[in-house]
Amino acid sequence: MTATPTSVLPRVRATWRDYLALTKPKVISLLLFTTLTAMIMAQRGWPGLTLMLVVALAGYASAGSAGVFNMVIDRDIDLKMKRTAGRPTSSGLISTHSAALFGATLQILSFVALWVWATPLSAWMSLAGFVTYVGVYTLWLKRRTWHNIVLGGAAGCFPPLVGWAAVTGDLNLFAWFLFAIIFFWTPAHFWALALMIKDEYREVGIPMLPVVHGDRLTVAQVWLYSIYTVVLTILPFTFREVSWLYLGVAVVAGGWLLRLAWRLYKPVMAGQPATRKMAVPLYLYSMLYLAILFLAGAIDRSFL
Ligand code: HEM
Numbered sequence: 001m002t003a004t005p006t007s008v009l010p011r012v013r014a015t016w017r018d019y020l021a022l023t024k025p026k027v028i029s030l031l032l033f034t035t036l037t038a039m040i041m042a043q044r045g046w047p048g049l050t051l052m053l054v055v056a057l058a059g060y061a062s063a064g065s066a067g068v069f070n071m072v073i074d075r076d077i078d079l080k081m082k083r084t085a086g087r088p089t090s091s092g093l094i095s096t097h098s099a100a101l102f103g104a105t106l107q108i109l110s111f112v113a114l115w116v117w118a119t120p121l122s123a124w125m126s127l128a129g130f131v132t133y134v135g136v137y138t139l140w141l142k143r144r145t146w147h148n149i150v151l152g153g154a155a156g157c158f159p160p161l162v163g164w165a166a167v168t169g170d171l172n173l174f175a176w177f178l179f180a181i182i183f184f185w186t187p188a189h190f191w192a193l194a195l196m197i198k199d200e201y202r203e204v205g206i207p208m209l210p211v212v213h214g215d216r217l218t219v220a221q222v223w224l225y226s227i228y229t230v231v232l233t234i235l236p237f238t239f240r241e242v243s244w245l246y247l248g249v250a251v252v253a254g255g256w257l258l259r260l261a262w263r264l265y266k267p268v269m270a271g272q273p274a275t276r277k278m279a280v281p282l283y284l285y286s287m288l289y290l291a292i293l294f295l296a297g298a299i300d301r302s303f304l
């Protein structure tokens with residue numbers, strides 16, 4: 001009898017890598033970037049290595065915990081989509097019970113760490129992000145309405161508030177601007193992606209905008225939200241919260257966002273179906289754009 005190579009046997013024991021995968025590390029990297037740069041903006045300089053490390057670890061744990069619960073709740077639909085079928089909660093490699101225990105532990109540790117070593121408000125903001133992602137987006141809206149990512153998208157806006165509150169113990173108008181920038185940015189980020197994977201969403205019955213109202217309304221919404229975003233990013237300059245460096249970056253990087261959104265909008269409005277190739281540039285650039293903008297804000301408020 002010939003032995004079966006171990007690489008083709010189904011795995012029965014989860015490793016730390018599988019638990020790490022439950023936390024959606026790539027998505028969190030950008031969420032955390034907005035948290036840490038918001039801390040620098042709040043401090044108008046370096047807030048200290050210890051506080052940065054505490055917030056980075058606790059922020060990871062909180063957003064990671066949200067990702068874990070999202071994968072527990074959505075394990076049925078995740079299993080039916082190619083992109084997500086291999087998730088440990090869908091494949092059964094990690095049981096619902098173990099995943100929920102892991103997620104709850106992360107959330108409790110994060111809340112306590114932020115409360116004790118940062119500020120209570122930062123702990124509440126992080127919990128609010130968790131509740132919005134798991135409760136409002138995943139449990140309530142995701143399977144019900146195409147507005148899911150607009151309202152539920154507020155979850156991804158909390159990380160800068162966590163960072164700001166960790167430094168100042170408070171939130172001001174500029175901190176809420178950072179929240180609003182991500183709020184208006186999310187549709188361009190997500191609906192560009194939704195156009196790329198609309199067939200998968202259709203098959204599992206998730207009412208994302210391209211599935212329920214088609215490509216034309218989607219690109220029109222993406223175009224409108226891109227305009228709102230760019231206008232909004234310029235406003236802090238008028239309040240003298242930031243100076244010329246940030247303004248220059250916001251205009252140039254925002255101009256590029258509008259260019260890519262327009263290049264998606266124009267052919268689709270002219271009657272062409274939105275293809276994956278048409279949507280990829282905007283989806284990929286959306287992430288770079290947000291990173292550049294927050295980095296520019298941090299540099300501007302530290303040195304100018
Ligand atoms: C409701 C709001 C949002 C929705 C529905 C959404 C949805 C998604 C989805 C489905 C992906 C594909 C990732 C994968 O296959 O694992 C993705 C990728 C990504 N998202 Fe979002 N997103 C949202 C908000 C955000 C926010 C606020 C950030 C950060 C500030 C963010 C950062 C990223 C990053 C960095 C990726 C790339 C991950 C990769 O390459 O695997 N997203 N998003």
Ligand SMILES: CC(C)=CCC/C(C)=C/CC/C(C)=C/COP(=O)(O)OP(=O)(O)O
Nearest residue numbers: 027062063066126129130133155156158159
């Ligand atoms: C401060 C704090 C705790 C914030 C947490 C917010 C958070 C994790 C936002 C990320 C948004 C995101 C990955 C949405 C994808 O969900 P999806 O279910 O549509 O994507 P999927 O199909 O890949 O699971």
